[in-house]
Amino acid sequence: MEYDVQFENIYHGKTKKYFHEVISSYYNGNFRAAIVVLYSVVISDVLYKLEELSNVYGERKAYDILETINVIRKSSPQSAEWEAKLLDQIKNANDFFDMSTHRNIEYLRSLRHLAAHPALDQDNELYLPNKATVASCISNMFEGVLTKPPLFVKKATEKIVADIANLKDKFLYDYENYKKYLESVYFSHMSIGMYKKVFKDIWKLTFCLDNEECEENRLINYRCLMIMIERNRSELLGKR
Numbered sequence: 001m002e003y004d005v006q007f008e009n010i011y012h013g014k015t016k017k018y019f020h021e022v023i024s025s026y027y028n029g030n031f032r033a034a035i036v037v038l039y040s041v042v043i044s045d046v047l048y049k050l051e052e053l054s055n056v057y058g059e060r061k062a063y064d065i066l067e068t069i070n071v072i073r074k075s076s077p078q079s080a081e082w083e084a085k086l087l088d089q090i091k092n093a094n095d096f097f098d099m100s101t102h103r104n105i106e107y108l109r110s111l112r113h114l115a116a117h118p119a120l121d122q123d124n125e126l127y128l129p130n131k132a133t134v135a136s137c138i139s140n141m142f143e144g145v146l147t148k149p150p151l152f153v154k155k156a157t158e159k160i161v162a163d164i165a166n167l168k169d170k171f172l173y174d175y176e177n178y179k180k181y182l183e184s185v186y187f188s189h190m191s192i193g194m195y196k197k198v199f200k201d202i203w204k205l206t207f208c209l210d211n212e213e214c215e216e217n218r219l220i221n222y223r224c225l226m227i228m229i230e231r232n233r234s235e236l237l238g239k240r
Contacts, residue, residue, distance in 0.1 A: 009147045009188065015045045019146065022138060031134045032115040032126070039112035042105060042141050043083055046090065049150040057150070065089045083109075101144035108137050147189055156194060157201035160186055161221065165213075168220040179227045187228070192235055199228050199236055 010016045018041045025034035047069075053062035068089060072082040087105060090096050097105070114127040129137075164171070164182075171178035187195065205214055206221045214221075229236055 010142075011147060011149045011189070012045055012048045014048065015041060015146055018044065019142075026134055026138060029131075031129045031131060034134050035108070035111050035115045035129055035137065038137060038141060039108050042108065042145055043086065045146055046086065049148075052150045061093050065093065097144065097148075101140075104137075104140040104144055108141065111137065149185065149189055156190075157198050160198060160224075161202065161205065161217070164220050164224060165217045168217065172220055172223075175223065175227075178223065179230075182224065182227055183231070187231060192232075195228070195232065196235065199225065202228075 007016050007019065010019060018037070022034055022038045022041060025031070025037060047066075050062045050066050053059035054066055065086070069082050069086050072079075072085055076082075087102075087109065091102050111129055111133070115129065163185075167181075171181065186198075190198070202221050202225055206218055206225060
């Protein structure tokens with residue numbers, strides 16, 4: 001499998017740098033190394049995003065997870081216990097990644113353990129993942145984790161709607177900059193499935209619900225819908 005990796009789509013600057021090592025290992029046939037490094041990159045990326053959620057957006061769940069992890073790291077600096085705890089905390093919070101992404105991370109973790117430790121088979125051969133397995137893991141982590149900004153937690157629509165409501169005075173009559181903002185912060189990082197779901201959710205808020213909050217934000221939400229249709233009419237409305 002050949003990659004045309006759009007490194008600029010990776011959210012965090014440090015992650016972009018580290019991900020080059022993953023791709024280099026893959027292309028050079030160092031599949032065991034690619035798995036080990038990929039897992040390290042994913043764990044680091046999750047930590048970076050939790051820190052941003054906590055420090056910039058004041059997300060309490062992110063703060064609590066980091067506090068728990070830091071206690072473990074300080075008490076057992078040589079132990080990898082905190083990695084498992086981090087993934088458990090993320091999964092239990094139920095707000096950060098969808099279930100398929102959690103399963104993909106857990107699968108990568110199991111491969112990393114086989115690749116990083118002297119796990120010998122009955123012929124005393126070290127475990128070596130095949131090319132297809134490594135390619136699949138790289139794709140899953142690139143699309144499900146590394147390219148997602150911190151606000152892309154499970155409740156994506158809730159975050160987007162709250163954000164554009166706060167910015168409506170800035171963008172309500174500045175369509176072009178509003179479009180650029182939505183594209184750079186949100187849409188460029190969405191899978192088509194997430195894009196369609198967010199569109200349906202905002203459509204419901206705009207046209208189906210009638211309360212004070214919906215009324216106050218109806219116009220900015222409507223313009224978000226128009227931008228989404230303009231950006232990807234065929235997927236949202238069907239090909240014409």
